[in-house]
Amino acid sequence: MQPSTQALQKDDTQNPAMLWVKDGEALWNKPEGAAAKSCASCHGEISRMKSVATRYPAYSSTQRKVINLSQQVNLCRVTQQQASQWPADHESLLGLEAAIAKESRGLPISPPTQRQLADAQKHGEALFNQRVGQVDLSCRDCHETLAGKKLGGNVIPQGHATGYPIYRLEWQSVGSLQRRLRGCMTAVRAEPYTHGAKELIDLEAYLAKRAAGMKLESPGVRP
Amino acid sequence: MARTLITVPRTAKRDEIIEIRALVQHSMETGYRRSSDGDLLPRDLIRRFTCRFVPRVAANSNAASTAGDLIFAATFHAAIAANPYLSFNLRATTSGTLVFSWEGDNGLAQTETVSLLIA
Numbered sequence: 001m002q003p004s005t006q007a008l009q010k011d012d013t014q015n016p017a018m019l020w021v022k023d024g025e026a027l028w029n030k031p032e033g034a035a036a037k038s039c040a041s042c043h044g045e046i047s048r049m050k051s052v053a054t055r056y057p058a059y060s061s062t063q064r065k066v067i068n069l070s071q072q073v074n075l076c077r078v079t080q081q082q083a084s085q086w087p088a089d090h091e092s093l094l095g096l097e098a099a100i101a102k103e104s105r106g107l108p109i110s111p112p113t114q115r116q117l118a119d120a121q122k123h124g125e126a127l128f129n130q131r132v133g134q135v136d137l138s139c140r141d142c143h144e145t146l147a148g149k150k151l152g153g154n155v156i157p158q159g160h161a162t163g164y165p166i167y168r169l170e171w172q173s174v175g176s177l178q179r180r181l182r183g184c185m186t187a188v189r190a191e192p193y194t195h196g197a198k199e200l201i202d203l204e205a206y207l208a209k210r211a212a213g214m215k216l217e218s219p220g221v222r223p
Numbered sequence: 224m225a226r227t228l229i230t231v232p233r234t235a236k237r238d239e240i241i242e243i244r245a246l247v248q249h250s251m252e253t254g255y256r257r258s259s260d261g262d263l264l265p266r267d268l269i270r271r272f273t274c275r276f277v278p279r280v281a282a283n284s285n286a287a288s289t290a291g292d293l294i295f296a297a298t299f300h301a302a303i304a305a306n307p308y309l310s311f312n313l314r315a316t317t318s319g320t321l322v323f324s325w326e327g328d329n330g331l332a333q334t335e336t337v338s339l340l341i342a
Contacts, residue, residue: 013230016306019248022226172250172305 001157002223009163009221017098017167017219020091020174024099027092033083039096042080046099053101054109054216057205059116066120066201070097070176088195094174098165101218109162109216111208124206127199133190139203154223160211161204163220170223177204225249227335229323234340235315243274243295244310247325247333253301269327272297272309276339278319291322299327315341 012018028039028046043049056069063075073096074085086093111117128139142151143159150156164177171179178200182192193199230244247269254266277291295311313321318341324334 013228013244014246014308016246016248016308018228019226019246019306022228169304 001155005169005221005223009217015167015219015221017165017174017221020095020098020165020167021102021219022095023092024095024097027096028099033077033081035080035082037081039076042076047103049100049103051104051107051110053104053218054107055112057117057120057201057208058112059114059120065198066117066205068177068201068204069100070094071196071201073097073100089176089179094165094176097176098174098219101165101216104216105218106215108213109208109211111205111212117205120202120205121209122206123199124202124204124209127203128206128210132185133188135188135190137188139184159207160214161207162211162214163217163222165218166220166222168222174219177207225325225331225333227323227325227333229335229337231321231337231339234342237316237341239315240312241315241339242310242312243321244308245272245274245323246306246308248306249325249327249331251299251301251303251305251307255301266301267328268301268303269299269307269325269331271326272299272307273324274311275322275324276313276319277322278317291320294321315339317341 008014008016025046031038031041040046053069056072057066059065060067060072060075067075070088070093073093077083078085111121131138131141139159142156147156147158161177161180164180165174166180167174168180178195181200181203182195185192226248228244228246230242232241235241249269250267251269252264252267254264254268256264258264272295273293274295275291276294294313295309297309299307319339321337321339322334323337324332326332
């Protein structure tokens, strides 16, 4: 990452993702849905969300599957607030996710030890190493074997998802890890999985395991 | 309503040069891009940004303008990135209020105020 991009991320007065964080913090206290409850009604101050973002994706015993943070937010919306789900990458969803993730900034990514999560991580690792698309590349080919080399003027990163949701300069807005993963799949001319697909969740779970111990830096800024 | 993020020091010493930062959430749609359906996305730009300084009126003074003095202005065009960020400096002489305003297409007219105290 260029020093200028890093500077943009480090300075909260310049980081454009802070606009989304402010939106999210306002939504945290806003009553929604038929139950007219806000996030704060159950969880209290948003500062109590410290370290929450470091453990997702995680296995949900009520859902009986591995879910990521945005699915957890939507789950709360449906079951607790009795409101409608937000679609993937909805501005409000990203804002709330960014505000929650910001509370864990600087804490190490720490996926929980769960049998079901371990299965997802294993499947995710297989997908990570699987060549896909007409270009016939796996995630590993670029982000491990060729990491540090150049792709069209940009340094290929090691693919550690430590700053999501990120403000991507190319998108000129905040986006989720799934949006990023889908973008990569389109780039290698593979058919991307749909938002919320099990394959994407499993990939997210493996990436969290791979980046375990690294500090969360949400909301990140990326080129 | 566009969300804004304005950074101004709460207090400053007299004659100190302070940095003011203003970030606004705006798509800055150029009017040249097409959507995934092939339709032209309508132009939606911020056209002008101004920052004015309104000095605090002393109790015995009768010569104060309410509009304030223009301290910084910028004209925006297409090809300026979304969520434009500006930073500029001001020599702080008296306490008062900074009035930030963004004007643009689709009736955009947003004003934010921040007070500045000279210690």
